[in-house]
Amino acid sequence: MNDHTMRTALNYPVARDTYKLVLKGAREFAAEAEAGCFAHIRIPRVLARRPISIADADPTDGTLTLIYAVKGEGTRAMSELLVGQEVLALGPLGKGFPVKDYAGKTVWLLGGGLGVAPLLFTARKLYESGASVRAYIGFKNSHYVYGTAELGRYADVRSYTDDGSFGIAGFAVKGMLGDLAAARPHAVFACGPKPMYQALAAGMPQSIPCYISLEERMGCGLGACLGCACEIRGEDGGVHIKRVCADGPVFSLREVVL
Amino acid sequence: MDHADLSVELCGLHLKNPVIAASGTFGFGAEYAKLYDLSILGGISCKGLTLAPREGNPPTRLTGTAYGMLNAVGLQNPGIEVFLQDVLPVMKTYGTAIIANVAGSSVEDYAEITAKLAGSGVDMIELNISCPNVHAGGVPFGTDPAVIEEVTRRARQNAGVPLMVKLTPNVTSIADCAKAAEQGGADAVSLINTFTGMAIDPVTRRMVIKNKTAGYSGPAVKPLAVRMVYQAARAVGIPVVGMGGIMTPADVVEFMLAGATAVMVGTANLLDPFALPIIIDGLQRFCVENGIETLRSLTGAVRED
Ligand SMILES: Cc1cc2nc3c(=O)[nH]c(=O)nc-3n(C[C@H](O)[C@H](O)[C@H](O)COP(=O)(O)OP(=O)(O)OC[C@H]3O[C@@H](n4cnc5c(N)ncnc54)[C@H](O)[C@@H]3O)c2cc1C
């Protein structure tokens, strides 16, 4: 882990309000990158860093790929990065999905919106470790869909949109829960909005381990400032504060206070 | 001259350089120790400690703004006992001055926690008096000079090491507050803590920070902090440790010229994890380029002609 100076190789829209940023000079970063980890990005003219998940990382050509939504000041400035412009990427940071524990097993991925981004890298890592991967991904409507082709290389993909304008109409999590009657995974790795996690917690049998990725505004990204608190239920039943950046961002679904 | 003397003396402590990591932005050093050798630092002021462990505030606790940072962490810390048993022994191995930053909700809390730190091996104690006083309807200790003097006196009786009082900028007269700390027996004052701020999301119409109010820090506050350090340094005879928005070596020099003996750097660590080594390297270069042999000669050396 280090603060790496990287250069913008590509930065273009892949869906509505959604961009793909490919950074060069990431050989060392990519070699260490694990599924579900993130980079803490310093964007020119933006004071505080912004955490963005690793959507892909390739040590052979030294590239790091991020997929992000334009939300506010930080991600707007990110969308204006020109080819050749430098950014600082601190990382890889955080504790990601337990890919190694499921080598050769069956894992179902569940992604909603921007949450699909880290699952692209996760699917690849799972596939490379010999896991059998199925991905349930959901978007608002067809304008917001991205990543289905990349994901298709490593996983059996089932796409959903809220209005049915692409793939199946409805929520991806509903689709996944409905398919449990016919098949069962060894684990579920999910990234998406809170209601998706709540539906997963309500419908998924306790016997299937589920891992979810949390988001919180961050300061240091390292575990020092205690700015990125989330509430986790301990074994004693009490609620404790953990750091999304260092203890997560991936936690076991059952321990998270949703 | 190719090498300047960056060392400073603070209340009898010899610091390698005037740059100290500010409380709350550096944890207990462990995360940064993985990135660089902490012995290059002038010192570390640890995360604010309380008698009992504290879970802190619910999220969201922190956000970046255009020119600064808002935080309401709420003094999350493992408590003084865990600090003394498990944390301090590790911090002592870092080869830099260790300052214990402490907080409480009553005058007795401050007296008790400083007593626990006496003889523990910390090099200095810093009283964070920006916290609400439960016996005064939640009014922060640091906004009333009479209370500042009392809390300082009670803590001073117990502290076996130099005692520094950290002043809040949310006051009308920083000079009066600095004088009150001196009167109470403080060996130094440090300033500034954060300004009380707020942010509202225009789309969701919600408070960005769950606690509603939050401490504002970072480059935006620097001119305010320089002014307050200048006013405090003129008001008291004890050393002043300056902070608020320091990002560069030139910022350190500016605070010293205003009257600071040493400085603390906080928010910059969150923006760039290597901020401290970069600033310390740059200070050496600044001195060499400007023919300054001993950095400490700059304290209070602002020209007013
Ligand atoms: C571990 C982690 C991984 C992430 N990965 C991705 C990713 O791969 N792609 C992506 O587009 N986004 C990702 N995010 C969210 C991303 O960090 C925020 O969208 C971004 O910081 C917003 O910055 P801004 O300046 O554009 O928005 P701001 O102006 O700061 O805020 C605009 C809106 O974004 C929300 N927001 C702000 N900061 C965060 C945050 N840290 N997490 C969640 N929501 C936030 C706020 O609630 C607000 O409504 C991730 C967050 C975390 C913690």
Ligand SMILES: Cc1cc2nc3c(=O)[nH]c(=O)nc-3n(C[C@H](O)[C@H](O)[C@H](O)COP(=O)(O)O)c2cc1C
């Ligand atoms: C995330 C964060 C946590 C902080 N926690 C503490 C604390 O526990 N005790 C304290 O005395 N000051 C605390 N501070 C205040 C800083 O030590 C410092 O006084 C202030 O941020 C101004 O300096 P800066 O602009 O360099 O950050 C905190 C600041 C930040 C940003």
Ligand code: FES
């Ligand atoms: S962002 Fe600083 S502890 Fe997580």
